[in-house]
Amino acid sequence: MPQVLKDNCVENDDWITLEESSETLPSGDVLLTYDQWQGFSEQLTRHDGGVGVIIDGNAEIEEIIESLLNLPLIAINFPKFADGRGFSTARLLRERYNYNGEIRAVGGFIRDQLYLMSRCGFNAFKFADDTDLSESAKSLQDFSENYQVSVEQKNPLFRRR
Amino acid sequence: MYKYDNYDHKIVNERVEQFRDQTQRYLAGEIADEEFLPLRLQNGLYVQRLAPMLRIAVPYGMLSSRQVRRLAHISRVFDKGYVHITTRQNVQLNWPALEEVPDILAELADVEMHAIQTSGNCIRNTTTDQFAGVAEDEIEDPRPWCELIRQWSTLHPEFAFLPRKFKIAVCGSTEDRAAFLLHDIGLQLVKNDSGELGFEVFVGGGLGRTPIIGSSIRKFLPKQHLLSYLDAIVRVYNRYGNRDNKYKARIKILVKAWTPAVFAQRVEAEWEHLKDGPSTLTDSEFSRVKSFFPSPDYTEVDGSESADKLAETAINNVAFKRWLDRNTQPQKQAGYRSVTLSLKPAGVAPGDVTDKQLETIADLADRFSFGELRATHNQNIVLTDVIESDLMELWQQAKESALATPTIGTINDMICCPGGDYCSLANAKSIPVAEAIQRKFSDLDYVYDLGDLELNISGCMNACGHHHVGHIGILGVDKKGKEWYQIQLGGSASRNASLAKVLGPSLSRDQITDGIEKLLDVYVENRIADESFLSTYQRIGIEKFKERVYAPST
Ligand code: HEM
Ligand code: SF4
Numbered sequence: 094m095p096q097v098l099k100d101n102c103v104e105n106d107d108w109i110t111l112e113e114s115s116e117t118l119p120s121g122d123v124l125l126t127y128d129q130w131q132g133f134s135e136q137l138t139r140h141d142g143g144v145g146v147i148i149d150g151n152a153e154i155e156e157i158i159e160s161l162l163n164l165p166l167i168a169i170n171f172p173k174f175a176d177g178r179g180f181s182t183a184r185l186l187r188e189r190y191n192y193n194g195e196i197r198a199v200g201g202f203i204r205d206q207l208y209l210m211s212r213c214g215f216n217a218f219k220f221a222d223d224t225d226l227s228e229s230a231k232s233l234q235d236f237s238e239n240y241q242v243s244v245e246q247k248n249p250l251f252r253r254r
Numbered sequence: 255m256y257k258y259d260n261y262d263h264k265i266v267n268e269r270v271e272q273f274r275d276q277t278q279r280y281l282a283g284e285i286a287d288e289e290f291l292p293l294r295l296q297n298g299l300y301v302q303r304l305a306p307m308l309r310i311a312v313p314y315g316m317l318s319s320r321q322v323r324r325l326a327h328i329s330r331v332f333d334k335g336y337v338h339i340t341t342r343q344n345v346q347l348n349w350p351a352l353e354e355v356p357d358i359l360a361e362l363a364d365v366e367m368h369a370i371q372t373s374g375n376c377i378r379n380t381t382t383d384q385f386a387g388v389a390e391d392e393i394e395d396p397r398p399w400c401e402l403i404r405q406w407s408t409l410h411p412e413f414a415f416l417p418r419k420f421k422i423a424v425c426g427s428t429e430d431r432a433a434f435l436l437h438d439i440g441l442q443l444v445k446n447d448s449g450e451l452g453f454e455v456f457v458g459g460g461l462g463r464t465p466i467i468g469s470s471i472r473k474f475l476p477k478q479h480l481l482s483y484l485d486a487i488v489r490v491y492n493r494y495g496n497r498d499n500k501y502k503a504r505i506k507i508l509v510k511a512w513t514p515a516v517f518a519q520r521v522e523a524e525w526e527h528l529k530d531g532p533s534t535l536t537d538s539e540f541s542r543v544k545s546f547f548p549s550p551d552y553t554e555v556d557g558s559e560s561a562d563k564l565a566e567t568a569i570n571n572v573a574f575k576r577w578l579d580r581n582t583q584p585q586k587q588a589g590y591r592s593v594t595l596s597l598k599p600a601g602v603a604p605g606d607v608t609d610k611q612l613e614t615i616a617d618l619a620d621r622f623s624f625g626e627l628r629a630t631h632n633q634n635i636v637l638t639d640v641i642e643s644d645l646m647e648l649w650q651q652a653k654e655s656a657l658a659t660p661t662i663g664t665i666n667d668m669i670c671c672p673g674g675d676y677c678s679l680a681n682a683k684s685i686p687v688a689e690a691i692q693r694k695f696s697d698l699d700y701v702y703d704l705g706d707l708e709l710n711i712s713g714c715m716n717a718c719g720h721h722h723v724g725h726i727g728i729l730g731v732d733k734k735g736k737e738w739y740q741i742q743l744g745g746s747a748s749r750n751a752s753l754a755k756v757l758g759p760s761l762s763r764d765q766i767t768d769g770i771e772k773l774l775d776v777y778v779e780n781r782i783a784d785e786s787f788l789s790t791y792q793r794i795g796i797e798k799f800k801e802r803v804y805a806p807s808t
Contacts, residue, residue, distance in 0.1 A: 151493070175292055175375070177415025181492050184412055189527055203289050205276060212411035235272045238264050240405040242532050249481075249532060250405070251539040254261055 096226055099217040101233060103226045106219065108145060124168060147199060150179030158190050167192065171200035180213045187214035187244045208235040212243035255316050255626055256401045256546045258366045266363045269370055273297050274356035281353065295374030296414065299355055308347040308355060309372040310362060314382045314400035315343035315628040319616035322627065324365045326612035332358050339597060339605040341669055341720060343381050343629045344372055348676060370408055375416045377407035381423045383431040384630040387547060388585040388592055388638045394443045394451055396426030398543040406481045413488050417495035418503035420488065433631065433747040435459045435468045436723060438505045439487060444474065452476045457487060457517065458509030461717035466506040467751045469514035471521060481533040486525035550624040550639050555589025560642045567646055576698065577649050577660040589642055595635040595652055596659040600692035603685045604670040605633030614655040622648050632669055634662065665707045666692045669720050673713030673730060680713035682730025682737035687711055687766060694767040704774060707787045723747035725788045726773065727754045739766050743799060744791045758800050772802045
């Protein structure tokens with residue numbers, strides 16, 4: 094069973110992803126790309142499992158947000174780890190649109206980004222390679238204090254010191 | 255000067271431990287090279303031609319004597335006994351060993367210093383005027399604002415992986431000594447009609463391959479909104495800046511493509527959501543941060559009496575007078591002066607300073623300037639708040655340590671990048687060119703007669719040496735594997751910033767000093783009264799200079 098680092102724990106990952114060109118929708122919890130989600134919209138009305146959607150870090154989130162908000166999982170894809178757009182996307186989901194579901198990082202991000210990502214609202218991390226999840230979880234504890242406002246800290250340090 | 259509390263210490267110490275762990279995992283082969291690269295860059299560690307280089311942050315250029323002694327110690331123990339002052343007021347080590355960098359960082363953390371975000375595609379050290387707090391033309395001391403920006407930008411959760419590096423400068427005076435129009439964000443402290451303090455906000459300035467002067471996107475931003483407005487600008491840039499081509503990735507390219515007006519609208523729209531949120535600065539935070547920059551304990555001095563005495567001392571000592579004229583300047587506090595210690599003696603790479611000199615500088619700061627000093631973007635050191643009656647003694651001590659070369663603001667006080675001697679991106683060497691110029695123009699009377707002249711040298715178009723904004727700019731170019739130099743004229747990093755124009759075909763290394771001499775001849779022949787090189791150029795244009803330099807030799 095594939096695994097995911099979620100809410101600080103290593104868990105089995107039940108979400109099924111599909112081949113790009115897949116024409117059938119399996120039963121169970123499916124994690125679809127935005128295009129697949131649009132393509133299967135008809136079948137999804139009868140679907141018997143959960144549905145999550147993968148968006149790219151550069152998605153114009155403002156334009157698609159309405160349809161996303163009821164999903165239990167939104168995954169943000171990192172084309173490569175140096176591409177920091179997904180950091181802003183996650184914060185917008187949490188802070189502007191008050192999204193409370195799972196925000197999962199997928200794609201090319203790396204362990205050493207986990208701490209900052211969690212401050213931006215990511216609570217689940219699915220590495221593209223075989224990175225050790227319980228080792229990686231240590232990086233979530235890199236810091237115990239920060240200057241800025243972030244998703245898990247509503248007050249900047251200057252309002253607390 | 256700002257002092258860390260437990261929070262600041264904790265954050266910086268945790269950063270040291272994080273980097274120690276990353277370095278160990280890298281050395282153990284657990285982190286790939288391309289993944290370690292941005293991690294080490296975020297901590298100021300480059301790998302260069304000969305060795306790694308470590309860039310240490312000097313927030314807005316301020317240093318205490320204790321920090322300077324620690325830098326001397328670090329340079330002795332971990333490096334070759336000298337450091338380099340950069341054009342962004344930072345300090346660079348040229349030869350540290352990767353394995354030892356975590357220990358260096360721990361030494362720095364102990365004296366409230368770090369290397370966080372001195373490199374990489376993130377928000378870099380915020381810079382300002384080296385005469386902050388003492389300048390006669392100051393509207394407001396920029397340092398508390400720089401410190402607020404330092405804290406806001408340090409390990410910002412959202413902006414560690416921007417399209418490209420990001421630099422902010424703050425100007426608190428009417429003259430610009432921070433080149434703020436050449437930064438990704440330039441902040442000018444202003445007061446509105448009701449006397450409230452705020453900022454005029456400029457974006458999209460920068461040097462590099464495509465030099466651009468920043469555009470104003472907001473005339474008045476009330477001070478309490480500074481951080482949320484910065485969040486809005488950088489978020490727009492993070493989302494929409496070009497990530498496909500690193501030469502088009504700076505914010506200046508986005509601002510130009512959208513136009514400043516459209517960029518401003520996008521920022522304002524984003525800011526609507528952030529305005530008045532928890533990042534809005536509070537009065538108690540203003541006063542907390544401001545309290546770290548008090549006026550030192552000045553002695554009451556009779557200004558005119560002190561000036562007379564000084565003039566009397568100078569009359570009998572030509573060498574002292576030269577230094578006094580060029581290397582010191584008045585402050586808003588009568589009877590006190592700011593002294594620039596020159597790091598530009600001929601034969602030393604501009605901006606290099608040895609461990610011994612650093613210790614002398616620390617002693618001088620303790621003795622004469624309340625234990626504080628500043629690194630300048632012109633690659634010198636400034637001691638502020640020196641009482642005029644101490645200047646003679648200070649000069650004598652500085653002279654003994656080769657820190658009193660009396661050429662500040664002249665052709666020999668050039669800005670110069672490390673160039674081909676150190677940098678693997680270089681097309682040409684720059685340090686030997688600086689030295690050749692200093693040796694050629696060693697007659698001080700001639701140099702003084704030329705007056706204020708900014709000469710800037712970069713070894714390639716990345717423009718670390720700010721050649722685009724030199725009155726005379728020299729740019730290293732590569733022609734069939736040989737080093738050539740393009741000359742540019744008429745740049746300025748002042749309030750009326752301008753970008754220099756190319757004079758003509760490049761010159762070889764042996765032609766360069768003669769070429770410059772011809773430029774200076776044209777200036778001397780054409781100037782009216784005490785007109786500066788730049789003004790003369792602006793009046794007569796480039797043609798006369800061009801004709802002379804490229805005239806067939808007779
Ligand atoms: C030797 C190693 C160095 C390397 C590899 C290096 C690399 C670069 C590069 C690639 C750029 C252009 C980036 C861009 O415009 O997007 C740049 C710009 C710059 N660098 Fe360096 N640099 C080095 C050392 C230095 C030093 C020692 C200084 C200070 C003396 C410095 C100060 C600057 C400044 C001020 C800029 C221009 C900033 C702007 O574009 O607005 N660099 N550097
Ligand atoms: S201008 Fe070019 S040669 Fe000089 S330090 Fe920068 S990158 Fe290197």
